[in-house]
Amino acid sequence: MIVDTARIERLLKEAVVTEEGVAEILQRASEGRGLVLEDAAALISIEDPRLRKMLCKTAGEVKEKLFGKRVVLFAPLYLSNYCTNGCLYCGFRSSNRTVSRKALTPEEVVAEARTLVAMGFKRVLLVTGEDPRWDLGYIIDCVQAVYRNTGMRIVHVNAPPMDVPSLKKLKAAGVGVFQVFQETYHRPTYGRVHPSGKKKDYDFRIEVMDRAMEAGFGDVGIGSLLGLYDFRFDSLATLAHSFHLYEKFGAQAHTVSIPRLRPAAHFAMNDVPYPVSDEDFKKIVAVYRLTVPTAGVVVSTRESAGLRNSLIRSGATQLSAASRTSPGGYSKDGTDTLEQFSTNDHRTLVEVMKSIVDEGGLPSLCTTCYRVGRTGREFTEKTKAGEMEKFCQANAILTLKEYLADCPVNGTKESMEKALSKAIGEIKDPAIKKALAEKLKALDAGERDLYF
Numbered sequence: 001m002i003v004d005t006a007r008i009e010r011l012l013k014e015a016v017v018t019e020e021g022v023a024e025i026l027q028r029a030s031e032g033r034g035l036v037l038e039d040a041a042a043l044i045s046i047e048d049p050r051l052r053k054m055l056c057k058t059a060g061e062v063k064e065k066l067f068g069k070r071v072v073l074f075a076p077l078y079l080s081n082y083c084t085n086g087c088l089y090c091g092f093r094s095s096n097r098t099v100s101r102k103a104l105t106p107e108e109v110v111a112e113a114r115t116l117v118a119m120g121f122k123r124v125l126l127v128t129g130e131d132p133r134w135d136l137g138y139i140i141d142c143v144q145a146v147y148r149n150t151g152m153r154i155v156h157v158n159a160p161p162m163d164v165p166s167l168k169k170l171k172a173a174g175v176g177v178f179q180v181f182q183e184t185y186h187r188p189t190y191g192r193v194h195p196s197g198k199k200k201d202y203d204f205r206i207e208v209m210d211r212a213m214e215a216g217f218g219d220v221g222i223g224s225l226l227g228l229y230d231f232r233f234d235s236l237a238t239l240a241h242s243f244h245l246y247e248k249f250g251a252q253a254h255t256v257s258i259p260r261l262r263p264a265a266h267f268a269m270n271d272v273p274y275p276v277s278d279e280d281f282k283k284i285v286a287v288y289r290l291t292v293p294t295a296g297v298v299v300s301t302r303e304s305a306g307l308r309n310s311l312i313r314s315g316a317t318q319l320s321a322a323s324r325t326s327p328g329g330y331s332k333d334g335t336d337t338l339e340q341f342s343t344n345d346h347r348t349l350v351e352v353m354k355s356i357v358d359e360g361g362l363p364s365l366c367t368t369c370y371r372v373g374r375t376g377r378e379f380t381e382k383t384k385a386g387e388m389e390k391f392c393q394a395n396a397i398l399t400l401k402e403y404l405a406d407c408p409v410n411g412t413k414e415s416m417e418k419a420l421s422k423a424i425g426e427i428k429d430p431a432i433k434k435a436l437a438e439k440l441k442a443l444d445a446g447e448r449d450l451y452f
């Protein structure tokens, strides 16, 4: 069994939250070596604002200890909104006749990716619906076209679950992270909100990350769509899924995403069944950070700028930015096709970078680990041992320096350069410091794509 849901229900029922208990868990968590599910059940059950504050503070400290100040930025690129599934919460569902459908050609995908590269992005997440007409061959054509014809350095994919031979082909095409969200781990709810299409099959979906790892993906991305069911259950189940991958393959989930459901015009449900407040959302980010500290915690533009800014200090490590969630949304204005979800943070990349700096973080466009094979088990172990912080911080510095040299910075140059100098001054490792100085000089001389 990948996730023991009866155990999760029991843990939540038995969870005891006391000030002493929370303080003891946070003390252990502060070492950055993770927690067990019993601890996570207690933390996710915290209601007292004072204890929540302590939780978020510790999560922010652990994030910094393991990854430095960096916050990685990426953009999603929607390939197609054709879909044969009937997910009640999604505007792309097959029964939604109001949406105009579009599948980008590989040439159009290249145009989209070039637009993103011109903005400064180096990593992209290709997202596609489930339709046999736009199958694995199509996704691979798009991945390869992006690598061949744009300056994009790493391509991740969010696609429907598939079998091991297909996943092997996807991996061979150079995909970094393979991402599939279970949406909800609560089987009865899953059945209700996925009434038709292949996605009805709960087991085929939950087992996909085992297949991905068997196919050679060291890095997989999981998550649940918060709001479909009790967030305490789904958060714990997501963590249990990551533990399962660690026990079986030696690598925790590389990323854990936290999309939050919001009421929308395209809904086929009356409302969000289990709304999640901003305070609970922050708590989930912090609990993920402390329980599986090696995982990237990814926050999308579904969330507001204000909330995303605050999450930088409580454990989030990756933000999407400037997102368009309709196929063709970057090259054109994207208004002719329905977005999968409406975004709440409409800032440009540079505006998001500037606010990361204002919050004391360091925006990063790094793509190194996937390209040097620092993935899967090795990544989990190195991060747990505290060895990634120096790489992440130095690579954030290099990519920010490159960004400032090559991209429009709209009056933010001064504050970004100040943050850059401060970050350089904070590098402790003498060998990294020396090598970094040389690489920065090389960037000034026109070299590009330098990393540790």
Ligand code: SF4
Residues within 6 Å of the ligand: 070, 072, 364, 366, 367, 368, 369, 370, 388, 391, 392, 393, 395
């Ligand atoms: S060094 Fe690795 S973990 Fe750190 S930001 Fe770069 S790719 Fe991510």
